[in-house]
Amino acid sequence: xxxxxxxxxxxxxxxxxxxxxxxxxxxxxxxxxxxxxxxxxxxxxxxxxxxxxxxxxxxxxxxxxxxxxxxxxxxxxxxxxxxxxxxxxxxxxxxxxxxxxxxxxxxxxxxxxxxxxxxxxxxxxxxxxxxxxxxxxxxxxxxxxxxxxxxxxxxxxxxxxxxxxxxxxxxxxxxxxxxxxxxxxxxxxxxxxxxxxxxxxxxxxxxxxxxxxxxxxxxxxxxxxxxxxxxxxxxxxxxxxxxxxxxxxxxxxxxxxxxxxxxxxxxxxxxxxxxxxxxxxxxxxxxxxxxxxxxxxxxxxxxxxxxxxxxxxxxxxxxxxxxxxxxxxxxxxxxxxxx
Amino acid sequence: xxxxxxxxxxxxxxxxxxxxxxxxxxxxxxxxxxxxxxxxxxxxxxxxxxxxxxxxxxxxxxxxxxxxxxxxxxxxxxxxxxxxxxxxxxxxxxxxxxxxxxxxxxxxxxxxxxxxxxxxxxxxxxxxxxxxxxxxxxxxxxxxxxxxxxxxxxxxxxxxxxxxxxxxxxxxxxxxxxxxxxxxxx
Numbered sequence: 427x428x429x430x431x432x433x434x435x436x437x438x439x440x441x442x443x444x445x446x447x448x449x450x451x452x453x454x455x456x457x458x459x460x461x462x463x464x465x466x467x468x469x470x471x472x473x474x475x476x477x478x479x480x481x482x483x484x485x486x487x488x489x490x491x492x493x494x495x496x497x498x499x500x501x502x503x504x505x506x507x508x509x510x511x512x513x514x515x516x517x518x519x520x521x522x523x524x525x526x527x528x529x530x531x532x533x534x535x536x537x538x539x540x541x542x543x544x545x546x547x548x549x550x551x552x553x554x555x556x557x558x559x560x561x562x563x564x565x566x567x568x569x570x571x572x573x574x575x576x577x578x579x580x581x582x583x584x585x586x587x588x589x590x591x592x593x594x595x596x597x598x599x600x601x602x603x604x605x606x607x608x609x610x611x612x613x614x615x616x617x618x619x620x621x622x623x624x625x626x627x628x629x630x631x632x633x634x635x636x637x638x639x640x641x642x643x644x645x646x647x648x649x650x651x652x653x654x655x656x657x658x659x660x661x662x663x664x665x666x667x668x669x670x671x672x673x674x675x676x677x678x679x680x681x682x683x684x685x686x687x688x689x690x691x692x693x694x695x696x697x698x699x700x701x702x703x704x705x706x707x708x709x710x711x712x713x714x715x716x717x718x719x720x721x722x723x724x725x726x727x728x729x730x731x732x733x734x735x736x737x738x739x740x741x742x743x744x745x746x747x748x749x750x751x752x753x754x755x756x757x758x759x760x761x762x763x764x765x
Numbered sequence: 766x767x768x769x770x771x772x773x774x775x776x777x778x779x780x781x782x783x784x785x786x787x788x789x790x791x792x793x794x795x796x797x798x799x800x801x802x803x804x805x806x807x808x809x810x811x812x813x814x815x816x817x818x819x820x821x822x823x824x825x826x827x828x829x830x831x832x833x834x835x836x837x838x839x840x841x842x843x844x845x846x847x848x849x850x851x852x853x854x855x856x857x858x859x860x861x862x863x864x865x866x867x868x869x870x871x872x873x874x875x876x877x878x879x880x881x882x883x884x885x886x887x888x889x890x891x892x893x894x895x896x897x898x899x900x901x902x903x904x905x906x907x908x909x910x911x912x913x914x915x916x917x918x919x920x921x922x923x924x925x926x927x928x929x930x931x932x933x934x935x936x937x938x939x940x941x942x943x944x945x946x947x948x949x950x951x
Contacts, residue, residue, distance in 0.1 A: 481840065489827055492838045509837050513867050513944065514805075597836065604831045605947040609838070654831035655838035677834050688836075 461597055462682040463650030464616030470530040475576040476594050476613065478526040479509055479658060480539065488532040488611050494595040494659025495525065495565065496671055497575045502704045503565040504578075505658035506674050506691065507551040510563055515553045520545060525565060527573055532596060533611040541568040546703060548696065559637040561676040561691045564703055576660065578700070579670040582711040583641055583692050586620040586672060591643050591663050593618060593675065593688070597656030601681045607654050618643040618650050620663070620672075621687050630685045638714040639695040641673045644687035651682035661690045789854050789890045789934065790919065792898075797917050799936040800861045800873045804917055808868040812844060819848040819861060832866070832944040839866050853877040854887050859931065864948065872937040872948060876924075883932045884908060884923045891919060891934075916940055918949075 467473060479493040493509035503525055510518050524539040526532075544566035551560045594615045598607035626642035627634045636642070643661060644651050652659070652675045661673030673690030680686060697709040789799075796803045801818050802811045812823055823844040830841040842865040851858040856879040864872035877883060888910055895902065900912040908923035916939045924931035941948050 485827060489829065489840070492829070492840070506837075508835060513832060513839060513869075597838070598831070601831060603947075605841075605945070606828065607831055607838075609829055652836060654836050655829060657836040657838075675836055677836055679834055681836075 461593060461595055461614040461616045461651070461656055462599060462601065462653045464593070464599075464614040466610065466612040467530055467594065467615050468612065470528050470613075473530075473576075473594055473613070473615075473660075474528075474574045476530075476660060477503055477571075477573075478529045478532065478596055479505060480524050480526050482522055482524050486533075487526065487529070487537055488596075488609065491526070491529075491532055491596050491609075492655065493657045494597075494655075494675065496660040497527070497571045497573050498578055498671075498700070498706055499575050499704045500570050500572075501567040502575075503567065503571070504660075504671070504674065504693075504700070505563050505565060506561045506676055507547045507563040508553060508558055508561055508676070509658040510545055510547060511553045517545070517547070525567060525571075527571055529596075530613040531611060532613075540571060542566065543568045548699060557635045557637065557640075558677065559639055559691075560696075562674060562693075562696050562699070564700065566703075576662070576671045577668060578697065578706045579663070579665065579672040579694050580697050580707045580710050581665075581694055583620070583672055583694055586641075586663055586665065587622045589620050589663050589665065590617045591620050591661045591672065592616070593643070593652045593656065593659065593661050595652060595656030595659035595675060597659070597675075598653040598681065601653050604654075609655055616650050616652070618645065618688070626687050626689070628685075631687065632679075632689070636689060639692050640676065641690040641692045642687040643673070643690060644678075644682070646685060648682045648684040648686070651678065652688045653681035789887050790894050790936075792894075797914070797919060797936055799919070799934070800863070800875050802863060802870050802873050804870055804936065804938045806870045808842065808865050808870075811863055811865075811870050815844075815846055815861065815863065819846045819851060821846045821848055823863075830866070830945065840868060841866055842868070853934075854879075854883060854890065856883050856932070864937075866945070866948075871941055871945075872935060874933065874935045876928075876931050876933050878930060879932050880923065880930060881908070884921060887921050887932060887934060891921060895919070913939065 475497040477495045477497060478491045479495055480487060480490040481492060483490055493505060495503040495505035498504045512518060520542050524541060527538050527540060529537045542565050546564040548560045548562045552558060592615050594613060596610060596613055599610050600608040621642040621644060623636055626632055627636050656675045659675045660671045662669055662671050672693055676689045676691050678686055678688045694709060695713045697706060700706050791798045793803065801814045816822060823846050825842055825844040827842045829838040832839050844863045846861040848858050853875055854877060856877040858877050860876040862874040863870055891912060895912045898914050900914045902912050904910050910921050912919045917936060918939050919936050921934045924933055937949060
């Protein structure tokens with residue numbers, strides 16, 4: 427009870443400070459848009475290539491949607507690797523999920539659901555790692571998606587810093603209470619500026635935890651961001667006159683919080699890997715090598731594919747603890763089992 | 766003939782004893798069983814077993830929730846049974862609730878009518894159960910106790926406020942404290 431009271435006081439103090447800071451900056455109130463801060467997308471034609479990953483059950487579509495994705499070729503969908511793992515870290519079965527196309531309105535009848543024949547997870551992805559980088563996966567569909575694929579960016583993302591990116595998804599529009607996030611039926615989108623990795627790795631933000639194959643986007647003051655349920659969905663930019671996908675919604679501390687930008691998988695970094703399965707164009711830069719702390723991969727097999735899985739090293743565990751403390755430090759660590 | 770009658774009577778008696786309502790907690794394959802369910806048990810299995818046992822239909826709610834720092838949405842289902850004329854530890858059992866994430870049991874709650882005497886009885890029973898499993902036991906506060914073994918947390922507490930007159934027993938997956946702390950709070 428004391429703890430709750432302290433938390434309440436701390437939150438109140440933070441909220442007061444935040445609003446006061448915004449007033450000082452000339453902003454009347456905290457701008458709290460989500461996909462958080464975005465707007466509904468009523469026409470599928472705006473983004474024909476966006477798809478929803480849905481569980482295969484008899485519940486309503488909006489209840490079954492759990493991630494997003496994008497069609498990058500007739501029978502190939504790009505998404506986040508972590509979308510394909512359950513809470514325990516086990517890979518989902520092919521029969522567990524479908525891909526819903528033309529699903530801008532999850533409440534519409536006859537939203538097409540396509541079967542998946544193959545799931546390919548990037549070999550460097552480590553589920554439950556402190557920083558789950560290389561968060562990228564491909565889904566091969568059993569049949570043609572019949573939708574126009576999106577173009578993937580093949581250029582270095584360094585040039586994107588400062589540009590407005592658009593994030594799309596069916597994720598929470600309000601995550602103030604993580605036990606009861608508010609999810610929309612309609613596809614939403616939000617515009618956020620791409621932020622340099624330097625800013626995103628600043629001590630007040632992710633404090634050096636992010637890798638070169640990750641992108642950040644958002645506002646320093648927060649208020650606009652992707653959120654729960656948007657994972658796997660696309661980050662797109664209009665660059666050199668062409669709409670291109672540059673990122674995949676990966677993770678973030680909270681949603682739309684000040685200094686904690688959304689973290690996205692940097693697609694150009696993975697063009698070579700994607701080309702192993704479906705050709706999407708030649709990379710126009712030499713991807714920077716990842717930091718040396720990346721653990722050595724070991725090979726594991728599932729279904730009809732061979733994937734490589736990374737062992738969770740001690741350094742990863744240590745950095746997970748570090749990250750947790752760094753991110754949760756301001757009063758968010760909760761006493762265990764206060765019931 | 767008499768022998769057969771005696772044996773049959775004993776069998777009936779033993780069956781009755783085996784399902785005695787004073788059994789508050791049990792173990793199967795190294796896992797704790799409470800309200801006929803174990804952590805990680807599949808949604809359909811848990812609800813089918815419960816419906817048969819409690820001879821009642823569940824009232825369920827579904828929603829999506831967030832876990833840890835992931836931006837994937839997880840399915841959360843909560844199903845409640847209101848058994849009639851069932852007992853738990855010799856007291857009227859008023860409610861059994863199952864919580865599922867990703868269609869697997871992550872928490873089970875039972876509520877029985879009673880106060881300190883019932884709390885002591887259940888606590889003693891659970892203490893005895895965990896004595897051989899090297900559980901970490903602690904008192905959270907007056908009238909609230911907890912046992913931790915591996916990834917399982919068992920708790921018993923006396924209801925307060927609107928829940929006064931009830932004893933609440935629960936079993937939950939310890940990893941929830943990281944993944945979904947809101948689900949570890951009553």
